[in-house]
Amino acid sequence: MIINKLRFAVAIGSILLAGATQAEEKKLYLFNWTQYMDPEIITAFEEKYDVEVVESYYNSQPEMLAKLNAGGVSQYDIIIPSSYYVPRLIETGLVQKIDKAKVPNLANVAEQFRDPVLGAGLDYAAPYQWGVTGLVYNASTFKDAPKSWSVLFDPAVNDAYPFGLMTGGQVSMGIACAYLGHGYDCTDLDDWREAAKLLIETKHRGNFSGFSDGTPALQQLARKVTHAGLSFNGDYLFYLDENPESFSDIKFVIPDEGAEKWVDSMMIPAKAPHPELANAFINFILDAKVGAQLSNYNYYASPNAAATPYLDEVLTQPPIQPSEDDMARLRFSPSLSGKQLQIFQQLWSEVQAR
Numbered sequence: 068m069i070i071n072k073l074r075f076a077v078a079i080g081s082i083l084l085a086g087a088t089q090a091e092e093k094k095l096y097l098f099n100w101t102q103y104m105d106p107e108i109i110t111a112f113e114e115k116y117d118v119e120v121v122e123s124y125y126n127s128q129p130e131m132l133a134k135l136n137a138g139g140v141s142q143y144d145i146i147i148p149s150s151y152y153v154p155r156l157i158e159t160g161l162v163q164k165i166d167k168a169k170v171p172n173l174a175n176v177a178e179q180f181r182d183p184v185l186g187a188g189l190d191y192a193a194p195y196q197w198g199v200t201g202l203v204y205n206a207s208t209f210k211d212a213p214k215s216w217s218v219l220f221d222p223a224v225n226d227a228y229p230f231g232l233m234t235g236g237q238v239s240m241g242i243a244c245a246y247l248g249h250g251y252d253c254t255d256l257d258d259w260r261e262a263a264k265l266l267i268e269t270k271h272r273g274n275f276s277g278f279s280d281g282t283p284a285l286q287q288l289a290r291k292v293t294h295a296g297l298s299f300n301g302d303y304l305f306y307l308d309e310n311p312e313s314f315s316d317i318k319f320v321i322p323d324e325g326a327e328k329w330v331d332s333m334m335i336p337a338k339a340p341h342p343e344l345a346n347a348f349i350n351f352i353l354d355a356k357v358g359a360q361l362s363n364y365n366y367y368a369s370p371n372a373a374a375t376p377y378l379d380e381v382l383t384q385p386p387i388q389p390s391e392d393d394m395a396r397l398r399f400s401p402s403l404s405g406k407q408l409q410i411f412q413q414l415w416s417e418v419q420a421r
Contacts, residue, residue: 093117093118093119094118094119094120094121094341095112095118095119095120095121095144095145095341095344095345095348096121096123096142096143096144096145096339096340096341097120097121097122097123097143097144097145097348098123098124098125098131098134098139098143098145098146098147099122099123099124099125099145099146099147100124100125100126100147100331101124101125101126103147103196103331103365104122104361104364105360105361105364105365107360107364108352108357108360108361108364109122111357112348112351115351116344116347118344123143126280127234127235127280128148128149128152128235131146131148131152132152132155132156132161135156135161135336136161139336140161140336140337140338140339141336141338141339141340142336142340143336143339144335144336144339144340144341144342144344144345144348145333145334145335145339145345145348145349146162146333146334146335146336147195147331147332147333147334148331148332148334149329149330149331149332149400150329150330150331150332150399150400150402151237151329151399151400151401151402151403152402153191153192153332153334153402154402154404155402155403155404155408156191156334157191158404160337161336161337162191162192162334162335162336162337163191163335163336163337163339163342164190164191165189165190165191165192165193165335165346165349166342166346167189169343169346169347169350170193170346170349170350170353171350172349172350172351172353172354172373173189173193173350173353175353175354175355175358175371175372175373175374176189176193176194176353176370176371176372177194177370177371177372178372179370180194180197180330180370191334192332192333192334193332193333193334193349193352193353194330194331194332194333194370194371195330195331195332195333195352195361195370196301196330196331196361196362196365196367196368196369196370197328197329197330197331197367197368197369197370198299198300198301198328198329198367198368198387199299199300199321199326199327199328199329199386199389199397200233200238200281200297200298200299200326200327200329201297201298201299201300201319201320201321201322201326201386202216202218202219202295202296202297202319202320202321202322202326203284203285203288203295203296203297203298203303203317203318203319204218204288204294204295204296204317204318204320205228205288205291205294205295205316205317205318206316206317206318207316208228208294208295208316209224209225209228209294209295212224212318214320214321214322214323215246215322215323215324216242216243216245216246216322216324217246218230218295219232219242219246219269219295219296220243220246220265220269222272225274225294225295226274227274228274228293228294228295229274229275229276229292229293229294230274230275230276230293230294230295230296231275231276231277231278231279231284231287231293231295231296231297232266232269232275232277232278232296232297233278233279233280233281233284233296233297234278234279234280235280236411236412236415236418237400237401237403237411238297238327238400239266239278239297239418240259240262240263240266240411240414240415240418241253241327241398241400242297242322242324242326242327243262243263243265243266243269244258244259244261244262245322245324245325245326246265246322246324247261247262247265248324249261249262250325250398251324251325251326251327251397251398251400252398252399252400252401254401254403254407256410259410259411259414260414263414263415263417263418266418267417267418267421270418270421276292276293278419279296281297281298281299281302282298282299282302284296284297284298285298285302285303285306285314285317286306288314288317289306289310289313289314289317298319299367300319300367300386300387300389301365301366301367301368301387302366303317303319303386304319304366304381304386304387305365305366308366319386320386321386321389321393321396321397322396323396324396325396325397325398326396326397326398327397327398327399327400328394328397328398328399329399329400330370330399333348333349333352335349353371355371355373355374355376355377356374356377358371358373358374358377359371359374359375359376359377359378360377362374362378362379362382363377363378363379363382366382366387367382367387368382368387368388369382
């Protein structure tokens with residue numbers, strides 16, 4: 068009788084454990100930038116697959132990477148890094164391949180976002196949204212501002228009004244390289260050194276206000292805490308639409324020297340608890356109408372060619388869809404690794420410290 072009771076207890080325990088596992092499998096863990104997903108899309112996915120989507124957020128790429136390295140690689144099903152982090156995540160084994168048989172909507176991805184930035188054949192990353200990091204400034208302050216990074220770097224253009232740079236090291240170094248004539252995507256050590264020197268000199272000017280991210284930079288401009296800085300075209304359009312009075316004098320431009328084009332992508336961590344759902348989620352987002360819905364919500368351009376007919380008209384023209392001339396000036400931030408990454412990080416640390 069004791070043995071039978073023991074067997075019964077084990078059997079009940081196994082049933083309960085299986086039930087708990089099945090309940091757990093009804094969840095998808097999404098690790099995303101803040102305010103970067105239409106809640107209605109999440110609801111539609113939950114209803115279609117009878118699951119719960121649990122969303123967590125990060126505010127920077129280093130924060131995302133740190134959480135993955137601290138165990139997040141087995142806690143999240145989907146992450147959404149920017150393009151220059153994609154090769155780094157692949158090389159360090161933090162992500163797994165997409166199961167293409169389960170993601171037929173990969174066929175919808177526009178050609179320019181297939182190779183080589185996200186790896187040959189979209190093996191590991193599926194584009195989510197794309198955009199531009201450009202110059203934002205107060206047009207009432209700079210009435211005849213040149214379409215140039217000189218608004219930030221040349222004291223003769225701006226010797227009095229507060230301005231800021233971006234916390235992202237590769238972006239700030241990239242625009243300094245571009246201003247110096249080396250191209251936004253420069254990787255030559257001597258070019259980096261010259262750019263770092265320029266950034267240090269810029270930091271020491273009396274009207275330099277500090278480093279900030281794209282969204283706070285726009286908020287500072289609206290309050291006239293600063294009069295020039297860097298931000299993203301989608302955020303700019305969103306705030307302009309939301310508060311046209313405060314942003315009526317704020318302009319977004321792609322400087323003639325060049326700027327950053329970026330694409331954020333969906334990736335599956337190497338030990339994702341629910342890879343089946345993760346692949347289903349990627350396929351869901353890459354649906355033509357869902358892809359358009361995402362961009363219409365975020366105010367960013369869609370990398371989904373099939374979504375184009377469903378996009379709001381404002382997303383098919385500048386500043387969201389740059390002109391052909393401006394597109395020719397845009398470059399992806401280079402992906403760095405090994406010794407090259409170490410050297411860059413040392414230079415960027417010196418810029419921050421001095």
